[in-house]
Amino acid sequence: MKWSAVGLALTLTVGLAGAAQAKSVSIDFTGDTVVAQGLTQVNNAAGSDGVTTIVKKGDRNVAQVNGGLYLTIDSAFKTGLKSVWATVEYFDEGKDSFKLEYDGQDDAYQSERPDPRGKFDSQQFTRQVWHMVGFKLAGGQTGGADLRINAEEGPEFIAKITVSDEDPDLIQFPYAVNKITIDGKKDAAEWDGAYTVKLDKPQLDGVPNSPNWKGPEAFSGTYSFKWDENAFYVLGEVRDATPRLNTTEDGVGYWNGDGTEQFLGLDDSDPERSACAEGTDFQIGVGMGKTPGWAILAPNAQSLDPIGDNLKFGPDQADGYTFELQIPWARLGNSTVTPGQRIAWYMFANDSSVDPSAQEIALGPAGRTGPSCNPSRWIRAVLQPKP
Numbered sequence: 001m002k003w004s005a006v007g008l009a010l011t012l013t014v015g016l017a018g019a020a021q022a023k024s025v026s027i028d029f030t031g032d033t034v035v036a037q038g039l040t041q042v043n044n045a046a047g048s049d050g051v052t053t054i055v056k057k058g059d060r061n062v063a064q065v066n067g068g069l070y071l072t073i074d075s076a077f078k079t080g081l082k083s084v085w086a087t088v089e090y091f092d093e094g095k096d097s098f099k100l101e102y103d104g105q106d107d108a109y110q111s112e113r114p115d116p117r118g119k120f121d122s123q124q125f126t127r128q129v130w131h132m133v134g135f136k137l138a139g140g141q142t143g144g145a146d147l148r149i150n151a152e153e154g155p156e157f158i159a160k161i162t163v164s165d166e167d168p169d170l171i172q173f174p175y176a177v178n179k180i181t182i183d184g185k186k187d188a189a190e191w192d193g194a195y196t197v198k199l200d201k202p203q204l205d206g207v208p209n210s211p212n213w214k215g216p217e218a219f220s221g222t223y224s225f226k227w228d229e230n231a232f233y234v235l236g237e238v239r240d241a242t243p244r245l246n247t248t249e250d251g252v253g254y255w256n257g258d259g260t261e262q263f264l265g266l267d268d269s270d271p272e273r274s275a276c277a278e279g280t281d282f283q284i285g286v287g288m289g290k291t292p293g294w295a296i297l298a299p300n301a302q303s304l305d306p307i308g309d310n311l312k313f314g315p316d317q318a319d320g321y322t323f324e325l326q327i328p329w330a331r332l333g334n335s336t337v338t339p340g341q342r343i344a345w346y347m348f349a350n351d352s353s354v355d356p357s358a359q360e361i362a363l364g365p366a367g368r369t370g371p372s373c374n375p376s377r378w379i380r381a382v383l384q385p386k387p
Helices: none
Strands: 002-007 008-010 022-028 034-037 041-042 052-059 060-073 085-091 097-102 127-132 147-164 171-173 195-199 220-228 229-240 259-265 279-289 293-298 311-313 320-328 342-351 361-363 379-383
Touching: 022 041, 034 041, 041 147, 052 147, 085 097, 171 195, 171 220, 220 342, 220 361, 229 259, 229 342, 259 320
Parallel strands: 002 034, 171 379
Antiparallel strands: 008 022, 022 034, 022 147, 041 060, 052 060, 060 147, 085 127, 085 147, 097 147, 195 220, 220 229, 229 320, 259 279, 259 342, 279 293, 311 320, 342 361, 342 379
């Protein structure tokens, strides 16, 4: 195999004016030749555990991995490194799984969730992001590697790997210029320009390889988000074969049935934290049964009931429901936020098809698993200033 090292690649983080540049390194197998920019393959000799073969999948080349794909990171990238994420783009063939392993403080083959990353034989290209917490990246793996794709169940078909010091899923929550009235109606003047996520794939389930996934017709949704100084706003347009099935009665366990969980970290100065910080990290559960309710689930469980006018539904539908939700910052420990503030965020769209209700499916925007009270697995975000 022929390839060349082009050096350290730098990319500009999309965000506020004046934001610092984010560093990244990558290796791309999709072209006529492999392009390595600060991320170099090792242990690729015939007969080694790290040997790969270039094959065609779809319309592009990929590295077929049987066993392991070993990579070293340019020393210039490692200098002053405080946080690191890895994005793996791959062709989803087969129903086995693989891991991303990195040279960490506790183990040269340390891994983070999703561990492993299950596959669904969709025959499509997709991606997964890992936040490498407790990294060392000192070449502790075989052949001096810093990273390994563990494809022991393989084969895996890797298109590109990018390592960066900024969350590649960094998002911007728009300011609600037009006041959002919580009435269950999708008013264009209120919701135009919102940050939106569509949740309709099994690989987005917070429980990997969930046996409960029956397709987007059974459960899926589009969720839109805005903010202002008073609240965080959510619009949900949900397709659900068993709409609003949540039988929770304890005033807290609203995650156990139809509804949503919103994870909000209002002080993200330490994105490496793996436990909720008291007073600034919140996991909010909203149950959308016939008697809706809400609660702070973590770090300290407490009911926020009654939910009152903070949640409203649109007209009843046989195949789903629409809702508008506001989470006043004041209900989160009297918190306040400011324009341009960096936060951490994640969400689950929860679904049940059984009675009593259960959390059978928990779809999230990035396929990250185990986010409950672990902000290192949340997405980094910015509250956009008012235009």
